Amino acid sequence: MHYIGRRKAGSAGRTRRNRGRTALRALGLALALLLVGTVGWADGEVTITHYFGGDLGRAGLEEIFGNFKAETGITVVDSPIGHEDFKDGILVRAAGGNLPDVFSYWAGARTQFVADAGSLGTIDDMWAERGLDDVVAKSVADGATMYNGARHLVPFGYHYAGMFYNAKVMADAGVAEFPTDWDGFLALCENLKSQGVIPIALGSKARWPAQFWFDYLLLRTAGPEYRASLMAGEASYTDGEVQRAMQIWKDLVDAGYFAPNANADDWTDASDRVSRGDAAMTLMGTWITGYWNGNGLTAGEDYDFFEFPMIDAGVPNAVVGPVDGWLISANAENRANAEALVAFLASDAESQAKWAQVQGALSPNVNVAESTYTSVMLRALEAVGNADTFAFNYDLATTPPAAEYGLDMFARFMDDPANYSRHLTDTEAGVRGVFDS
Numbered sequence: 346m347h348y349i350g351r352r353k354a355g356s357a358g359r360t361r362r363n364r365g366r367t368a369l370r371a372l373g374l375a376l377a378l379l380l381v382g383t384v385g386w387a388d389g390e391v392t393i394t395h396y397f398g399g400d401l402g403r404a405g406l407e408e409i410f411g412n413f414k415a416e417t418g419i420t421v422v423d424s425p426i427g428h429e430d431f432k433d434g435i436l437v438r439a440a441g442g443n444l445p446d447v448f449s450y451w452a453g454a455r456t457q458f459v460a461d462a463g464s465l466g467t468i469d470d471m472w473a474e475r476g477l478d479d480v481v482a483k484s485v486a487d488g489a490t491m492y493n494g495a496r497h498l499v500p501f502g503y504h505y506a507g508m509f510y511n512a513k514v515m516a517d518a519g520v521a522e523f524p525t526d527w528d529g530f531l532a533l534c535e536n537l538k539s540q541g542v543i544p545i546a547l548g549s550k551a552r553w554p555a556q557f558w559f560d561y562l563l564l565r566t567a568g569p570e571y572r573a574s575l576m577a578g579e580a581s582y583t584d585g586e587v588q589r590a591m592q593i594w595k596d597l598v599d600a601g602y603f604a605p606n607a608n609a610d611d612w613t614d615a616s617d618r619v620s621r622g623d624a625a626m627t628l629m630g631t632w633i634t635g636y637w638n639g640n641g642l643t644a645g646e647d648y649d650f651f652e653f654p655m656i657d658a659g660v661p662n663a664v665v666g667p668v669d670g671w672l673i674s675a676n677a678e679n680r681a682n683a684e685a686l687v688a689f690l691a692s693d694a695e696s697q698a699k700w701a702q703v704q705g706a707l708s709p710n711v712n713v714a715e716s717t718y719t720s721v722m723l724r725a726l727e728a729v730g731n732a733d734t735f736a737f738n739y740d741l742a743t744t745p746p747a748a749e750y751g752l753d754m755f756a757r758f759m760d761d762p763a764n765y766s767r768h769l770t771d772t773e774a775g776v777r778g779v780f781d782s
Contacts, residue, residue: 391682392422394438395449396431397704400613400636405703409696413689419682429551436745439464444674446683452489452498452668453741454576454748459672460492466673467495468684475688485709488735489668498670499687502697502706505666505725506557506738507650509633510626511619518542518625523651527565530654534602537625545597546624547607547759548615555607555755556739557628557665562590564663565656569734572663576743578780582754582773583766591758591765593656598762607759620648628653630666630738631725635705644719652728661733667741669706743776750775 397406403425410421424445426434431449438444439459450456459465472478478486481500490498508523518540524530534544549555563572567586574580575587597603604615604624616633618624620642627633634644642648655662671687673680690696697710698717707726708717715723729735740748754772758765 389418389682390420390422391447391679391686392424392445393447393449393686394424394426394431394435394445396426396428397449398425398427401428401632402635402700402704402706405699409690409693409699412693412696413686416689417685419685421686432745439674442676444676446677446679447671447673447686449501450498450670450672451737451741452500452670453737454744455741456498456670456672457492458745460497464675465492465497466675466677466680467497468499468673468687469496471684471688472496472499475692477688477691480692480711481709482711484735485668489670498668498672499691500668500670500709501690502700502704502708503666503668504630504632504706505664505729506561506628506630507652507725507728508626509616509619509629509648509650511622511624512645512647512649514542514619514622514625524654525652526654527656534597534600538601543604543618543624544602544626546604546610546615546618546627548610548612548627549607549756549759550609550611550614552752552756553738553740554612554615554629555759556752557630558594559590559751559755560665560736560739561628561653562593562656563587564665564734564736565653565660566590566593568660569663569736572736573742576739578743578747578776582751582769582776587769588766591769594758595762595765598759603759608756630705631707631722632705634719634721635703638705638719639703644721649721650725662731663734663736664729664732665736665738666729667738668709744779747776747779750779 395406397403407423410423414420435444435448435450436459439462444464450459477499481490485500485503489500490496492498518537520533520536524533537544547554547558560572563575563586566589571580571586575582580586604618610618612629613636615624615627616629616636619627620637620640637648638644671690673683673687677683691710694710694712697708697713700706701708701713701717701722705722707722707729718726736742739751743751750772754768757768761768
């Protein structure tokens with residue numbers, strides 16, 4: 346299995362770094378009013394900012410920070426930011442030189458963006474000294490930690506996007522086997538619809554949940570290498586490959602397989618639709634298991650998942666998801682404490698197991714026992730292991746300014762699928778301005 350979703354810096358690295366700095370400065374000016382106040386520094390502390398809110402495991406993370414303090418005596422000064430606000434807010438802080446010692450971020454193009462801007466400290470020495478090669482799975486380390494020839498990111502957890510469903514709804518509809526190909530998936534949706542069940546819930550209010558549909562439809566038809574070219578600005582959104590993927594998506598919407606008004610719901614609303622039985626399934630990352638477990642559902646009894654079906658024969662099997670990690674800022678004032686914290690978060694097997702349980706994450710730590718996982722998560726781990734490619738989801742596979750155009754396009758599509766060709770033309774114009782600037 347290999348990772349696809351970002352291009353490694355080569356001879357153009359210096360140009361890209363200059364572009365990154367320019368983009369960060371521009372973003373800082375545009376969003377200056379969002380700047381977060383500077384946190385006070387003190388000995389025995391490490392400052393951290395992250396996007397893990399209440400629905401994404403904050404209570405568990407606070408417990409892990411407490412265990413770190415008990416072991417090291419170092420106090421974690423925690424300043425979480427809401428998931429959506431974080432995406433712009435952390436870049437504003439980077440542009441203003443106002444980053445905390447440590448911050449969470451997604452591996453792939455987003456980390457590449459801040460690395461190109463010179464905002465990150467390298468962790469090669471710490472990685473070697475702490476023996477993290479013996480702790481972090483090689484496939485994750487190779488695909489998620491290196492940027493511009495240096496190691497920057499410490500993986501904390503990763504996720505897999507699959508078709509999560511309500512087991513009772515499926516059983517009541519007489520579904521005993523789940524599809525592995527597209528004809529089977531269409532038959533499943535038609536069967537559910539014929540029995541008065543909405544097949545698919547999607548909560549695209551925040552835009553990003555819709556990206557998994559685009560990702561899988563493109564990966565299952567055009568393949569991982571073409572998709573990587575599109576993410577790097579080397580292919581066009583007006584290409585026939587992209588047009589075909591969007592037409593397949595449109596066919597699903599036109600057939601009435603999606604719950605109406607997707608853009609009025611967020612991902613938890615869509616998840617709640619499925620858990621209540623108002624819809625049969627939703628395409629979402631494994632963090633949904635942490636959310637459902639927290640609401641009293643039981644894995645393998647109340648819910649389960651199947652892999653996104655294959656469409657074209659001969660296309661490599663790609664799975665989609667994010668890798669969450671920790672970065673140390675280039676100007677970290679508590680550098681030694683920051684290194685101690687990120688090393689602990691990656692290497693402490695008890696903390697990794699705790700995070701897997703509360704957040705529905707798969708652990709990059711090879712020492713985490715399989716007994717940590719539910720039956721559903723074990724199958725997700727198997728799906729990732731059996732895949733030919735692990736692809737970062739859309740907004741982590743292309744540069745953040747380009748991703749904004751695509752995310753907007755997905756939301757517009759759900760409101761107006763008939764005009765997807767126009768949406769793609771508009772998106773290509775915006776993305777081209779990013780890559781050609």
